[in-house]
Amino acid sequence: MLRRWLLTSTLLWYLFAGVIGDVNLDRRDDNLPARVPYVFPPPPGTDPIADAIRARRNGTLLDLDGVLLNAPLFAQAHSNLFGVVRSNNTLPPAMRELIILRVVVLNSTTYEWLQHEPIARMAGLTTEQLLAIRLAPPLFASQGVNLTSILGPDLAAAMTFTDWVTEKIRVPDDIFDALRPFLNDMQLIEDRGGI
Ligand SMILES: *[C@@H]1O[C@H](CO)[C@@H](O)[C@H](O)[C@H]1NC(C)=O
Ligand SMILES: *[C@@H]1O[C@H](CO)[C@@H](O)[C@H](O)[C@H]1NC(C)=O
Ligand SMILES: *[C@@H]1O[C@H](CO)[C@@H](O)[C@H](O)[C@H]1NC(C)=O
Numbered sequence: 001m002l003r004r005w006l007l008t009s010t011l012l013w014y015l016f017a018g019v020i021g022d023v024n025l026d027r028r029d030d031n032l033p034a035r036v037p038y039v040f041p042p043p044p045g046t047d048p049i050a051d052a053i054r055a056r057r058n059g060t061l062l063d064l065d066g067v068l069l070n071a072p073l074f075a076q077a078h079s080n081l082f083g084v085v086r087s088n089n090t091l092p093p094a095m096r097e098l099i100i101l102r103v104v105v106l107n108s109t110t111y112e113w114l115q116h117e118p119i120a121r122m123a124g125l126t127t128e129q130l131l132a133i134r135l136a137p138p139l140f141a142s143q144g145v146n147l148t149s150i151l152g153p154d155l156a157a158a159m160t161f162t163d164w165v166t167e168k169i170r171v172p173d174d175i176f177d178a179l180r181p182f183l184n185d186m187q188l189i190e191d192r193g194g195i
């Protein structure tokens, strides 16, 4: 049943992408080049903010950093926040990556999917789970799509929660209560970092 649903969804996805192709061009998927110059400062040791970002990223600046460095203090704050989101939280890594990738899907940000898919796989998400994250319709649970057997109850609850925060902002109590058993108070704050 679920396999059939995934296959159908995949076909629908391609169909949909074909039908709305022109519209999508207007939406400017963010894997296109940026509309501001990329600022890649000279070698390490010349710009403390760029150096701090390099240190966080194991020595390499991403295109994203080149864009953010047009506003150095913003780049610094962004790096500090996302350093904490990525490295200094206690969420289960698979749940952290699921949340990030699901927001990516709901907001069509291909660039970030490409950055995070390998990290998600390292965190243990399988291809089948990645397909579910990629293809399930927004607010899937309200549409009768049950992903518990693919994701497990914890990740399914986290994805339902992510969909509500992203799509509706206000999260009903039952959606929050379904996630609550899997996270402590600290983690319930930390999960918002990915959203
Ligand atoms: C940097 O390298 C360490 C050790 O190999 C790894 O655990 C970490 O995830 C890497 N960080 C990034 C942002 O790639
Ligand atoms: C945050 O995570 C990094 C990388 O794991 C670690 O080096 C650093 O000590 C952590 N900072 C805090 C305040 O826990
Ligand atoms: C979803 O499926 C699981 C079994 O995989 C089941 O335990 C659960 O009750 C189902 N949820 C709903 C809302 O049907």
Ligand SMILES: *[C@@H]1O[C@H](CO)[C@@H](O)[C@H](O)[C@H]1NC(C)=O
Pocket: 106, 107, 166, 167
């Ligand atoms: C992300 O998607 C949600 C739901 O469709 C939408 O309300 C929000 O404006 C989007 N955010 C961005 C930055 O595109």
